[in-house]
Amino acid sequence: MAYDAEDTRRRIFEAAAAEFAEHGLAGARVERIATAARANKQAIYLYFGGKEQLFAAVLRAKMAEVQVSVSVDPDAVAESVGQLFDWYQEHPELIRLLLWEALEAGGGLGEGEEERRGAFREKVRHLVDGGVGEGLPEERRVRAGQDLLFTLMGLIAWNFAVPGMCRMMLDEETERAALARRRETVIRTARALAAGAA
Template sequence: MAYDAEDTRRRIFDAAAAEFAEHGLAGARVDRIATVARANKQAIYLYYGSKEKLFAAILRAKLEEVHVCVAVDPDAVGESVGQLFDWYQEHPELIRLLLWEALEASGEPDESERERRDGFREKACRLVDGGMARHLPEATRVRAAQDLLFTFMGLIAWNFAVPRMCRMILDEETDQAALARRRETVIEAARALATAAGRRHGEVSE
């Protein structure tokens, strides 16, 4: 059978995503990734350069995936936030990767961070183009949309970052019951925030 480079890259990517989500960057082991991926360590370094670059590539790809799959529609904020909540629930590895990055990153901006910053800025600009924050002066609209976008993400992500606390505070017997309650609450909170942001100019979001 001929060597399939793309299939090897995919296996490495999938194995590394699981390894990093479980152990973080410092605790991840390239030999374990190679074993699970049925690839040799040299292939990992050939395709990705280093363990750090592999982690950055995976996190960048996961964030791009959610960006592509879910867009925040300024005319349907509640529905969009509900879809984003569902995406995070179906892909718990992203929250774990982001938490590991927060714990282990050096704090100095790198090329990956600059690319992600540009992606988030583009998303905020699309919200502004769709009418969000149009009651504000033009020079401040993107900043307002960025703040609102990050608030939405925080409302969603915290539920999956601390599922046990979520279950205990809500006094539910299972994570599923707690998350079902939280999904509705997060949607209503997002609608209220979007409505408050647009009230001064007569905007209505859902």
């Protein structure tokens, strides 16, 4: 059977995503990634350059995945938020990766930051073009769109950043029950925020 470089890259990537989500950049081990991917360590360095570059590639790909999967529709913000909530429930690893990045990067300029800023600017522009901050000067409209987007993302992300706290605070027996309840609350809140921002 011939060596399949693309399949090896895919296996490394999947194993790395799980390893980084579980252990962060500092705690992740290239040996564990290689073992889980059924690849050798040299393939990781060959295809990705090293642990830091692999972490950046995983985070970049996960961010692109959510951006392609769900967009915030200015005419249906609450429905978009519900879709984002569902996406994060199916892919909790992105929140964990972002938390690890925040803990370990120390606020410095990370690899791919400009690319991510550009993607957020596009989303904000979409909200502003859809009517957010209508009647305000352009700069204030953009700021209103930025604040709305960041607030909505925070409303969603916190549920997956601290699921145990969510379950305990809401006094639910399971995380699933707590998240179902939170989804409805987040959608209702997003609807109110969007109406206020418009």
